[in-house]
């Protein structure tokens with residue numbers, strides 16, 4: 001058996017994902033243009049990321065600070081960059097100047113640090129608030145109950161603009177349970193998007209990964225973050 005090249009695999013995966021995004025968007029009364037496909041690029045080399053960008057990927061997301069710093073200069077500047085992982089306040093200064101959005105803001109303290117750094121850089125940092133919808137110990141993020149208060153506090157911070165919410169729901173075997181989480185998140189998104197607050201423009205609902213992005217889109221996601229299904233299984237060294 002001959003091994004298929006990265007490019008062949010990527011091309012096939014990308015075509016399949018786009019098709020699935022089309023179908024799911026239609027099911028939710030939208031089109032594929034309404035959904036941002038963000039390539040989650042952890043462990044993927046700059047060369048491969050650049051190939052993906054050449055093929056049409058226009059949003060990329062890293063979730064580790066060190067990895068982002070080591071690859072960023074070699075990655076095609078045309079792609080929109082998001083940070084999607086847990087961020088410590090002492091690393092904020094490395095990330096704010098390099099990305100367009102930080103999707104994983106999980107505390108008031110972190111938001112405050114981001115605002116401060118953004119002001120220093122003379123930019124407004126777009127952020128999403130991360131919601132821990134399953135209330136899992138292992139995950140960070142605001143609980144569904146905390147989110148309204150958090151939003152009110154965070155939108156007082158200079159230098160940031162809250163653009164929506166992001167979540168990684170618990171892994172469920174049961175598709176119906178998963179749909180429940182996504183539906184709950186969509187409801188929170190709709191509720192908070194009606195609020196008129198300074199420093200906010202709630203337009204993004206980032207949820208859905210390789211295993212469940214079709215369902216997430218059916219439930220209203222407009223950013224899906226996909227790694228494995230696009231690039232293949234990750235190799236950790």
Ligand SMILES: *Cc1c(COP(=O)(O)O)cnc(C)c1O
Nearest residue numbers: 040063084209210225226227228
């Ligand atoms: C890795 C990662 C993804 C993508 O996960 P896959 O299951 O590989 O698609 C999405 N979001 C975040 C925050 C990630 O770290």
